[in-house]
Amino acid sequence: MAEHVSTDRVAGPSALVRRLRTAGWFIARNREASTIVVAILLALYFYSTAPGFATSSNLVxxxxxxxxxxxxxxxxxxxxxxxxxxxxxxxxxxxxxxIMWLAMSHGVPLIPAIVIGLAATAVVGFVNGFVTVYLRVHSFLTTLGMYFLINGLNVTITNGFPKDTPGPNIVTNGMGGSSYSEFIWLVALVVLLHLVLRRTRWGIHTLATGGNLTGAREAGVRTDVVKIGNFMACATLAGLTGILEAFRVGSIDPLAGSATVMFLGVSAAVIGGTSLLGGVGTMIGAFFGAGILTLLDNGFTLKGISAFTFDIILGIAILIAVALNVYIARFRTMRKPQ
Amino acid sequence: MSVSQEAAPAPPLETDEDVLRVENIVKRFGSVVALDGTTLHLRRGEVLGLIGDNGAGKSTLIKIITGFHRPDGGRIVVEGRDVQLRSVPQARALGIETVYQDLALVDSLSVFHNMFLGKELRLAGSPLVANRSMKERARRYLEDMKVNVTSVDVEVGLLSGGQRQAIAIARAVYSNVKILLLDEPLAAMGAREAKQILDLIRRLKERREVSMIIISHTYAQIMDVCDRVDLLRRGRIVFDKRVEDTSLEELTELVVSEYRGGEEPPG
Structure with a gap:
């Protein structure tokens, strides 16, 4: 991607300055780079200061x-x-x-039940997209309404009581039950979605839709389809995470969902360089953004910092990360390569 | 009112050469008559400059030709066929396109992805796009057109206004546009940038693949790149001359004369 990192031909600045400038330009050009650097620094910091950080159970x-x-x-x-x-x-x-539990309680076997659960979330995503695109309701409001609607459904369907997941077997182990299976899902999805975003028409059209809606439409991009499809993908991925978590914990909790799940997701994406204004974002950044949030949470907990203080630190960390992102974005546009 | 040149019907031979004919177009917005029987023609490979004061109807005319507005009367003939332009995509399907500097490109995409937006090439038998061949084609095409960008990998948002405009024009031509409409292509551009665009227009003109209508307030530039100039005044074409038959002074005088009692322009 960054074959053409600017090499100054001007014979003025020393080699060191030039190298630093090249490094700065590299970080600015690759939105993920700064997030990765921060994640690594945090890991090193907790590795050397937090007791029990590098133990195998903590890594899990x-x-x-x-x-x-x-x-x-x-x-x-x-x-x-x-x-x-x-x-x-x-x-x-x-x-x-x-929904998976509901299907199983009606005699559907495990794997089809998982598919039905995911399909149900895809429908939720479709409704989010459809209302937003065709009824022209801002997605903030569409999905705010959907948040409460689904919350109500969750509690109604289960009568408010947690349900047991089916006992451990090869499927549930692969779907979050065994130690690293969730992480393997994450890595596979990041790789897949990175390819989709950077190397498929769908991904390019997604970036174009958010970057310049009118321009993309004029160029023949079906922006409505793109938006609805991405709402569906987003809801399905959230549903998949919920299923993975249910198998990990061994229980289906109607109150498992919360605004925190969403806020952490948005924070991770934004820390990773995704713009709330659209047109800009990366999957690798979202991965490392999640890494930063996790490291802060895990590391400070191990260091014995109280939950109250932790939220203050987390809040400050998010503000700094987001401000840095804005600054870097500005730096990028100021520096026009000639 | 005005006894102008275009009133006489064009001889049949000329009609065959015309890639676009706009005849007696009328457009009203409420009680305001924006176009009052506008007639003009554009020959294959020709570059026509369209001048006129603010409010003369230039942009309305362009929007009718690109299918954005529908005329209240008159006819449009594209390559000898009567057409009803109902929408922008429909006009584009006929090979008519306007380039707007800031509307066309996606800042966060690279130059080559912008060049191929909506028409991405795919690797055979794969859902993946063929980035390498798109890059190569974009690079070669922009080189041919002498559009100067550091690399086709650069995000468009990092480029200057002139480079962006050049890429937007090059993209339109690359996607087989026959009639290109440029509304103030040099607005808010420095001398060096403007020269880039003028050079690009000249190069396109040499190739004769695309016919252009350029709206501009900078008459010197019109004289520089156009074959012919039309003046639009109160919704009518009142002047139509080849650039070698007119002069910068005459054009300036024409537009200014409106404020001195609006006497009819000579010739």
Missing amino acids: NISQEIARIGIVACGLALVLICAEIDLSVGQTFAFAPI
């Missing part, structure tokens, strides 16, 4: 939390790139395992 914890935040963040990034938002992911997250 970290991998599971990154996956929980990261998969939702990737889905949200798709919607944010379209210059829309999906607040309802906090509840579609809990909806998928509940």
Whole structure:
């Protein structure tokens, strides 16, 4: 991607300055780069200061939390790139395992039940997209309404009581039950979605839809289809995360969903360089954004910082990360290569 | 009122050469008559400059030709066929396109993805796009057109206004546009940038693949690149001359004369 990192031909600045400038330009050009650097620094910091950080059980914890935040963040990034938002992911997250349970309680076997659960979230995503695109309701409002609607459905269907997941077997182990299975899902999805975003027409059209809606439409991009499709992908990814989490915990909780699921997802995507204004975003950034949030949470907990203080630190960290992103974006446009 | 040149019907031979004929177009917005029987023609490979004061109807005319507005009367003939232009995509399907500097491109996409937006090439038997061949074709085409960009990988948002305009024009021509409409292509551009665009227009003109109508307030530039100039005044074409038969002074005088009692222009 960055074959043409600017090499100054001017014979003025020293080699060091030039190298620094090239590095700065590289970081500015690759939106993920700064996020990756921060994630690595955080990992090193906690590795050397937090007791028990590098133990195998803690690494499992970290991998599971990154996956929980990261998969939702990737889905949200798709919607944010379209210059829309999906607040309802906090509840579609809990909806998928509940529908799966509902199907199973009617005699549907496990695997088809999982598919039905995911399909139900895809329908939720379709409704989000359809109302937003064709009824011209801002997606903030569409999905806010959907958040409460799904919350109500979750509690109604289950009568408010948690349900057991089917006992451990090869399917449930692969779907979140075994230690690293969630993380493997995350990595596979990040790779897949990165390819989709950068190397398929769908991805290019997604970036174009959010970057310049009129221009994309004029160029023949079916922006309505693109938006609805990404709402569906986002909801389905949130549902998948909910199913993975249900199998990990061994219980289907109607109250598993919350605004926090959504806020962490949006934060991870934005820390990773996705713009709330659309047109800009990366999957690898969403992955490392989730990494940063997880490391902060995990590391400060291990260091014995109280939950109250932790939220203050987390809030400040998010503000700094987002401000940095805006600054870097400005730096990018100021620096015009000639 | 005005006894102008275009009133006489064009001889049949000339009609065959015309890629576009606009005849007696009328467009009203409420009680305002924007176009009052406008008639003009554009020959294949020709570059026509369209001048006129603000409010003369230039942009309305362009919007009718691109299918954005529908005329209240008159006919439009594209390559000898009567057409009803109902929408922008329909006009585009006929090979008519306007280039707007800031509307056309997606800032966060690279130059080559912008060049191929909506028409991406795909690797055979794969859902993946053929980035390498799109890059190569975009690079070669822009090189041919002498459009100067550091690399086709650069995001369009990082380019200057002139480069963006050049890429937008090059993209339109690359996608087989026959009639290109440029509304103030040089607005808000420095001398060097404007020269880039004028050079590009001249190069396109040499190739004779595309016919153009250029709206501009900068008459020197019109004289520089156009074959012919039309003046639109109060919704009518009142002047039509080849550039070698007119002069910068005459054009300036024509437009200014409106404020001195609006006497009819000579010739």
